[in-house]
Amino acid sequence: MALSEGVIKKVLVSYAYVAIWICLSFSVIVYNKYILDRKLYNWPFPISLTMIHMLFCSTLAYLLVRVFKVVEEPAAMTRDLYLKSVVPIGALYSLSLWFSNSAYIYLSVSFIQMLKALMPVAVYSLGLVFKKDTFKSETMFNMISISLGVAVAAYGEAKFDSWGVTLQLMAVVFEATRLVLIQILLNSRGISLNPITSLYYVAPCCLVFLSVPWIIMEYPLLRDTSSFHLDFVTFGTNSLCAFALNLAVFLLVGKTSALTMNVAGVVKDWLLIAFSWSVIKDTVTPINLFGYFLAFLGVAYYNHSKLQALKASEAQKKAQQAEEEAGRLLEEKESEGAVKV
Template identity: 45%
Template structure:
């Protein structure tokens, strides 16, 4: 009888832990999709067509809240000297600001569905940049997988009815800066033993991102803001965007400790397909059969690539240790940390 009660208690605890984990995953997917959908609405369907300004408001809001959480002792910070900050953090922040700016700018020209298809190129860019910088080791089988991804994205691009070269180049630039940022994180932060959670990442990186964006903002958007009056700030949507972006980072903070890199990758795939569907339903994006075929091919390539990477990173004899390392890597990079 006692053993039965103990077994029932264990099963109940396992069920509750599983329910909490899947709840966090659902929250992460929902918030990630919300940030993207709101940003698309602001830049594509209101008169506020200023992606740099939008990005700067996100950085200012997230930096302020992160500083408040650290000052209140909710999250502990780390000590970092000026030399480490300027040599290691600022270059990463500069690339991150480019990722956010160019990614948001793409919403002016492209549909969410097509942008998600282009984002399938991210593993290709990370592998290429990582190979050049020494963070990735070249492999013919990995290259074959990524070639399939590239062909799929090319087919999806060919099938895009409302293709816009400026938007495509913006998104491609966002992918390039993001892949460079992820590689630099390994070189400049992880190799030096600097570990940042999502809150401390925002605390250190968001102000630097804001500063980096000031220069292009002063030359590109500030003159338009000052010399034209046919725009207005969509305050409700702007505030909703800032809050959801910060909440997204907190959901990452909650989820990382309860899931593996494989779980996050699977959740990311679910989110991408969900966004394509929502883009069609909410914004009436046109997705052709050729695009779906191309994205399906790139999806297969990415899935196989992720499987090979996970298999390589988690040998059976050392799996518990490697899973912890994967979690730490996700914690420091934050797959969707305020990312468009």
């Protein structure tokens, strides 16, 4: 049966959103690696780079929310809620970005993407700790298989750096904690922040939290090496890409689904591995690829399981709504019959 013009258009638009997100995510990762790597642009100041991103994103988010009013602030966001919920999330986000960007100084792009496959493991483990997930032997076996795949990839890494791996694993833990706390502190209260309002609230917090380690660790080096003279074209376009990526996330999830983003993320990871090997000339070994393929299978199965659970939950809600509607109609008919009598 031929597809209607509306369906074809919808599919093409979805693919366009996916392509935009992949391109922007790809660009931000490679751009950050280029700036921070000592052999490339040679500006190894990850805290400073993250602060530049947060300052740029804070400014644009403020303009979009308060001046141009592209999106509205959540009415339920109070000062108390901000201090108890948004500030801890901002602190975790700043640590996640700091350590993640720091890892680019020591590790290849391809190996970092392989380590990021541990994110479902960290989220599920923390979900058990905070009692947001229930223990299932099947899911735990899946988590072990992902961890095993990443371990094999690490074993085959030609330029393994223990400090770089530690930084990236810490970034994964902080990011997973942030995601779990968003569910506990915000989503449980019915507050949902899109990427623009998230940056509006969170980016200034990140800026404040990062200023402390920046003053201690990077400011003296920047001052002594005269590295304060920034290339506004390089850092401006880099920051613009980072902000555009947040908008792309908003469009992709809003117009398609979070599952589509997860699938697109897998495609992006393989593209980055191929780019890292062919263009940047990073060494990617067969053991690397075999390990990541094992982890990839585990992540794919995890996403499939989450999708099936989501479908089952939606079907249950629809069935419950149908029962409630049928009961309401029955009550109306009974009341009408009683009036006639």
